[in-house]
Amino acid sequence: MSRSRTGSYPAALSLVAVAALALSACSGGGSISGASGGKTLVVDTSFNLKTADPGRMFEPTGQIVDKALYETLLTFKGGDVTKPVAGLASSYELSADGKTLTLRLRTGAKFSDGSAVTADDVVYSLNRVVALKGNPSFLLDGVTVSRTDDSTVTLTSKKANPALPFILPNPALGILNAKTVKAHGGSETYLNKTSAGSGPYTLTSFNTNTQVVLTKNPKYTGPQKPAYDKIVLRNVQAPTQKLNVQRGDSQIALDLTSDQVKGLTGGLKVTSGPSSDVIFLLLNQDTKVSSATANAEFAQAVRKGIDYDGLLSLAGTGSVQPAGIIPSTFLGSLPSSGKTTRDLAAAKAALKASGIAKPSVTLGYASDLTVDGLSLQTLAERVQSQLKEVGITVTLAPAPTTTELDNYRNGKEQTGLWYWGPDYPDPSDYLVFLPGNLVGLRAGWKAGADDTLTALGDKAATTTDQATRKTLYEQIQTRLNESGPFIPLMQPSRNTVAASSVTGVAYNPVWTIDVAALGAK
Amino acid sequence: MSPRWVPSRRGAGGVGGRLLARHPLARHPLARHPLARFPLARFLLRRTATAVLLAFGVTLVTFVLTNLVPGDPAAASLGQRAIGDPAIVAQFRHHYGLDKPLPVQYVTYLGNLLQGDLGESQQSHQPVLTDLSTAVPATLELAGAAIVVSLVVGVAFGVVAALRRDRFTDQLLRVVSLLGVSVPTFWLALLAFYVFFYRLGIAPGSGRIAPDLTAPPHVTGLYTVDAALAGQWPVFWSAVGHLMLPALVLTAYTVGLLTRFTRSAVLEVLGQDYVRAARAKGLPARTVLFQYVLRAALVPVITVAGLAFGALLSGTVLVESIFAWPGLGAYAYRSATTLDLPAVMGVGLVVGIVYLTVNLAVDVLYGVIDPRVRVQ
Numbered sequence: 061m062s063r064s065r066t067g068s069y070p071a072a073l074s075l076v077a078v079a080a081l082a083l084s085a086c087s088g089g090g091s092i093s094g095a096s097g098g099k100t101l102v103v104d105t106s107f108n109l110k111t112a113d114p115g116r117m118f119e120p121t122g123q124i125v126d127k128a129l130y131e132t133l134l135t136f137k138g139g140d141v142t143k144p145v146a147g148l149a150s151s152y153e154l155s156a157d158g159k160t161l162t163l164r165l166r167t168g169a170k171f172s173d174g175s176a177v178t179a180d181d182v183v184y185s186l187n188r189v190v191a192l193k194g195n196p197s198f199l200l201d202g203v204t205v206s207r208t209d210d211s212t213v214t215l216t217s218k219k220a221n222p223a224l225p226f227i228l229p230n231p232a233l234g235i236l237n238a239k240t241v242k243a244h245g246g247s248e249t250y251l252n253k254t255s256a257g258s259g260p261y262t263l264t265s266f267n268t269n270t271q272v273v274l275t276k277n278p279k280y281t282g283p284q285k286p287a288y289d290k291i292v293l294r295n296v297q298a299p300t301q302k303l304n305v306q307r308g309d310s311q312i313a314l315d316l317t318s319d320q321v322k323g324l325t326g327g328l329k330v331t332s333g334p335s336s337d338v339i340f341l342l343l344n345q346d347t348k349v350s351s352a353t354a355n356a357e358f359a360q361a362v363r364k365g366i367d368y369d370g371l372l373s374l375a376g377t378g379s380v381q382p383a384g385i386i387p388s389t390f391l392g393s394l395p396s397s398g399k400t401t402r403d404l405a406a407a408k409a410a411l412k413a414s415g416i417a418k419p420s421v422t423l424g425y426a427s428d429l430t431v432d433g434l435s436l437q438t439l440a441e442r443v444q445s446q447l448k449e450v451g452i453t454v455t456l457a458p459a460p461t462t463t464e465l466d467n468y469r470n471g472k473e474q475t476g477l478w479y480w481g482p483d484y485p486d487p488s489d490y491l492v493f494l495p496g497n498l499v500g501l502r503a504g505w506k507a508g509a510d511d512t513l514t515a516l517g518d519k520a521a522t523t524t525d526q527a528t529r530k531t532l533y534e535q536i537q538t539r540l541n542e543s544g545p546f547i548p549l550m551q552p553s554r555n556t557v558a559a560s561s562v563t564g565v566a567y568n569p570v571w572t573i574d575v576a577a578l579g580a581k
Numbered sequence: 582m583s584p585r586w587v588p589s590r591r592g593a594g595g596v597g598g599r600l601l602a603r604h605p606l607a608r609h610p611l612a613r614h615p616l617a618r619f620p621l622a623r624f625l626l627r628r629t630a631t632a633v634l635l636a637f638g639v640t641l642v643t644f645v646l647t648n649l650v651p652g653d654p655a656a657a658s659l660g661q662r663a664i665g666d667p668a669i670v671a672q673f674r675h676h677y678g679l680d681k682p683l684p685v686q687y688v689t690y691l692g693n694l695l696q697g698d699l700g701e702s703q704q705s706h707q708p709v710l711t712d713l714s715t716a717v718p719a720t721l722e723l724a725g726a727a728i729v730v731s732l733v734v735g736v737a738f739g740v741v742a743a744l745r746r747d748r749f750t751d752q753l754l755r756v757v758s759l760l761g762v763s764v765p766t767f768w769l770a771l772l773a774f775y776v777f778f779y780r781l782g783i784a785p786g787s788g789r790i791a792p793d794l795t796a797p798p799h800v801t802g803l804y805t806v807d808a809a810l811a812g813q814w815p816v817f818w819s820a821v822g823h824l825m826l827p828a829l830v831l832t833a834y835t836v837g838l839l840t841r842f843t844r845s846a847v848l849e850v851l852g853q854d855y856v857r858a859a860r861a862k863g864l865p866a867r868t869v870l871f872q873y874v875l876r877a878a879l880v881p882v883i884t885v886a887g888l889a890f891g892a893l894l895s896g897t898v899l900v901e902s903i904f905a906w907p908g909l910g911a912y913a914y915r916s917a918t919t920l921d922l923p924a925v926m927g928v929g930l931v932v933g934i935v936y937l938t939v940n941l942a943v944d945v946l947y948g949v950i951d952p953r954v955r956v957q
Contacts, residue, residue, distance in 0.1 A: 102792045111706050118660045193669045195660040248706055265795070268705040269716065269915070270907035271788070273795075292792040296905040299771070300787050303779045309786035428918065462652035462920045469656055469664060483662055498665045 098276075098289030099580055101562070102310040103573070107295035109268045113251040114234040115188045118195035120572055123231050124293065125266075127571040128274050130234025130257035131282065133163050133182065133213075134225055138566040138577070139333075141485035142391050144225040148177060148235055148258070149213075158220030158524040165211045171237040171258045172277045179207040184238035186215075188246065196232035199484065220522035222529065226486035231571055234259070260286040260576035270295055274575070286576040293575075298433065302557075311559040314572060317433030318376020318553050327560035332378035335432045335554035336387040336485070336569035339439065341366070341547040342468075342476040346504025350474035352421055354504070356543060357414035358452075362475075363400055363547050365407035365450035371442055371549055375434050378553025384537030385480070385490050385548050389569070391526065392487035392533030400541065407450045420453040424473035426465070427458030431479045432552040439549070440477050471504050485569050487533040491517050493546055494536070503545040513539050621948070628944070632937040636930065640694065643929035644687050647922050654679060657920040658703045677703060677923070690926065699930070700923030704915060709927035712912060717931055718802025719789060720901070720908035724893040725803075726828040731835035731893075732886060738836065739843020739882075740875065743851065754840060761837020767899035770830045774903055777826055784826045787905035790819040827904040831897065835889040842885045846878035853877075879950050887943035891936060 109121035114130055117123070135147040144152075149163035169177040186205040190197050202218040215224060227233070237256040244250035255263035260282060261274035274291040296304060301313035302320050305328060321330045343353040343362060352358050368381045383394035411419065423444065425436045437458060444454040454475070459467070467473050480499065483489050492498040494517045496507025507514070513536065520532035540546060556573065558565045563579035655673045656664055663669045674680040677700075678689055693700060699709035742754040777784035785791065789804050794816050797807035805824065808817035850856060851874060859869045898910030909928060916924035947954040 100793050110704055116706065118663075193666075193672050195663045195669075197669065198662040198666065252707070267715065267907070268707075269712070269912060271792070290793075294788060294792060294905060295907065296787055297902055300774065300903055300905055303774060304786050307779050307782065307786065309778075310792075460652070460918070462654075462657040462918070463650070465656045466651065466653050480661070483660075498662070 099287065100290040100292060101288040101312070101575065101578065101580075102292045102294060102304075103312040103314065103575060104294050104296040104301040104304050104310040105314040105572075106297055106301075107268065109272070109295075111248055111252060111268075112255065112263060112266050112272070113248040114185070114232050114236065114257075115192045115196070116194040116248055117232050121272075121293070123571040124573060124575065125263075125272050125274070126231035126234050127259070127574055128261040128291065128576050129255040129259045129263055130231060130236070131169070131177075131259050132229050132231060132233050132235065134228040136229050136485075136568060136570065138564075138574075139389075139568050141226070141389065141569055144229055147229065148182070152225060154222065154225065154524060156524065158222045158522060159217050161215040161217075161221075161224050162208070163213050163215070165213070166281075167211065169258055169281050170279050171240075172255065172262045172279055173237065173240065174279055175237065175239065177235060177237075177258050179210055179213050181238045182213045182235055183207050184242075185236045186233060188236070188241075189233060196230065199227050199230060199233060220524060222522070222524045223484065223486040223488040227484045229570060230484055258282075260284075261291060264290075284577065287578060287580045288575075291575050305557050305559065308559065311562050312565070312573070312578075313557040315433065316555050316557055318378060318555065320433075321555045321557060324557060329558050329560060329562075329565065331556045331558070331565050331567060332553050333567060334378060334380040334388055334551040335567075336389060336551065337431050337479045337481045338382055338385060338387055338551055339431055339434075339436075339477070339479040339549045340385065341443065341549060342473065342478060342503045343545045343547070344471065344474050344476075344504045345506075345509065345545050346471060349472065349504055350421060352414075352416050352419045353474050353545075355414045355416060357410045358416060358419060359543075359545065359547075361407045361411035361414060361450055361452065362447065363407075363541075364403045364410060365447050365452065366400075366443065366547065366549070367402045367446050368400065368549065369402075370446065371439065374438055374442060375432075375550055375552040378555065379434075380551050382548050382551055383541075384534075385493050385540060385546055386487050386533060386537060387482065387551055387569070390482070390485055390487055392530050392537075394534055394537050398538070398541075400547075404449065411451055418453070419451070420455065421474045422455045422457045423475045423477060424457045424459065424464055424467050425477035426461035429461050432554050434552045436477055443477065443549075468502055471502050473502075476502075482569055487529065488521055490533075491521060491536075493540065493544070499546075505545050510539075510543065513544075621945075625941075625945075628941050632934075632941065635937055636933055637691070639929055639933035640691065640926060641687070643926050644690065647920075647925050648683060650920070652920050654703060654920045654922055677701070694930075699927045702916070702924045702927075703921045704919050704924065709923050712924065713909075713927055713931060714799070714802055716907060716909045716912040719906060720894065720897050720910060722803045722805065722824060723828055723831065723897055723901075723906060723908060724890065726824055727831035727835065727893050728886065728890050730828060731832045731839055731889065734832065735836040735839025736843050736875075736879075736882060738840040740847055740870070742840060742844040743847035744870075746848065751844075755844075758837040758840035758844075761833045761835075762841070763837075764833060766830065766834055767903065769833055770827065770900045770903040773826055773830050785819070785822045787903075789823050789906065790816055791823075794819055823904075827900050827906055831893055831900055835886075835893060838885060838889055838892075839882065843878065843882050846881045847874060850874045850877045876950060880947060883943055883946050883950065887939050890939050894932065894935065 105121060107121045108119045110119055111117050111122060112125050114126050117126055131148045133147050133149040134144040134152060137145050148166055148169055150166045152161060152163045154161050165177065165179060171177060183205050186200060190200050204216045206214050208214050217224065234257055240256045252266050260277055260280045262277045264273040264275045266272050272293040276286050276289045298315045298317065298320060302316055304310040305313040306326055324330060343359050344350050345354045347354045372379050372381060380388055381399050382388050383396055383399040386393045423440055425440045427437045429436045440456055444456055447454050468476050468478060494500050494513055495505045495509040516532060516536050520529060520536060523529050523532060554567050556565050556567055561581045563581060564577050568574060655670050659669065659673060678686055690700065702709050702712055705712050738754050738758065742751045745751045778786055790796065797804060797811045797813050797816050800807045800810055804820035805817060808820055856869060856873050859873050897908055898914060901908045901910040909931065913928040916928060
């Protein structure tokens, strides 16, 4: 065998490899703005997306998509969720008893097919959300929608519902073109292929695993015309998002953690602030589950034993410790001066007063769950070591989310580490933490366990005056902090990274980001 | 000379060639069977029947395992408020048939499966078949490109290493192949993406095509093929470009594996008497290599290639995540973590079918390469 013949193989193979990379290079990466004759904005996010149908949608990525495709009766401006502003309705009025909300529709509003938005479309769309019995149906529990005249709709609630103006901006309550949707049998498949709204964008393509493409709606009649002709929302994991936005392959990255945004260069703008997700510790009040956690002094020992600042250091810049269970940016939140601080001596004294010798509890949490980039596993380990200093043995009981959710929802956890993301930015969403309510029951806190708190809750739920509501919710949280089974730990930071060419970036707790409100330099 | 196999000089040829006329079965009592004259057809028929049974076995195992996992699909799928409403939970269970006893659920699944219905995904709200029709081609495009490159490069490296035994080239290739099998694929993916995309800027970013391009009309689901069929050449080149880096990353392990196996197989054959005889009688080196050495050495290589393809499919889970490649790995991960049972079943079935098909292909290839297999 001639050796000289075979000597050329490695060289040839090297050439193949080089050629492959060269070919790869030819197809190019880099910025794509303007590549198809208009401005394109690429937004990278880790998808949590099931559907584009507003009546069925209640996932974070779905909120971004539907916010761009559908207009709602009321909306919020930027990140300010304390004041609903005009959307498809130019004005609204809540009756004194809080049961009747009257909305007047904006004149001249048109769907993307050019037909006018009518009161009938509003009635159809909102009734559809309730009838579908999907994730967002609860938003309109007990609400009847009726058409008063061509340009007025009335929403009547069985009980006083002062939160309704704060609920209506949710993109799940986007207004559909009733005629078009009915013609397609109200089908979700149809609404995942194309949109039937009056929003600033229309749906071009939709894939729950890959990407969603939105195209500017030329017939949009809203106040602010969108700056980009096309929006591409891509499903990308956080580490890759960072490289993409740095390289200019995307213009916005939504899921970078505080560690990942450190030292970002190249003219990128980082917007950091507290998320509206509140991570809390739950102490079960059911003595059958744990006699220790049901003990009020033990709860006090835990509350005083946690080093809140130590936990915040895990979440980085932008994270805050809420003084109560209501996020710091919402109406009714307690001022930061009221937040609990660590007092090791008081914690040990409380533990002694509890009469429990060598207390030992298990801490259930979803080990695969990250809240705004913060792993609950890391947080649980820190809580464990902090409580050890008090003299409480915490045994970690990690499980996959799907498994642990069952334990949490069935009230089986002795202590649990969870978070509550707001369904709508109104303090009434947090009444679920009261005894006998959804989350209260998960902590074994049955109805009748605290009548004062229940009475306060009932009053807050039906009070319409904003100042009185604020006072009531503050009172509720103060009492919850004193004797409730929940210990609010933190609101992690929420970072949005954008190219310098993008303006108007604002984090909104409901829809994360309004892509139609973004400007271009 | 020991009674060793002397390779046919007629080349690889077809399986159903003249050899089969002298097949022992031709004189067997069963020879009257209509398929007796077509052993390959019989073989394929038998294997396909087995594969169908195995596929049903796969569905049973997947079904039992997914239902053994503690956790409630309704809790995993419904929102924090909806789960508190018994009417919504009941509707969810009814919609997905979760309110029926498990055996009934399984039988219903099988009945639907026979009609080509794999159920509806609880996450995407679409038929699982629709989801798979985009996820499977994405992964096949990636793994297919990777296995082709691996076979070409791995076998070539192995042959070169064997021919240059203990020389510098051999040592170098052995180090390269050792690195290939040792380096974790996800780490290499991160590194490659960082270096070639972020630092050097010569590779395109994540995804299957550039974001400003529209996916080609769905025919095969392979973007390269579909774009070429539609004559959309910018999309084609973008798809090829996006395919390169993740495919090359995936090849690192399989190239290393194939190099090592090919090298040892070729070395073994090179020492055989018939190779020496072929050289002694003055046959050209190329003929000896391709017709005498490689053909005999390929049998173990084919086995490893089959296994490597399986490894590629599992390796894609992490690579797909890093390159934002919307394939089967990403779909399987999402389905499993959200207890999306119909999707998990669909993925299990597809992976099972791929393995069965690859094994069948490997077995047929044995027959193509090694005549002894054909007469057994």
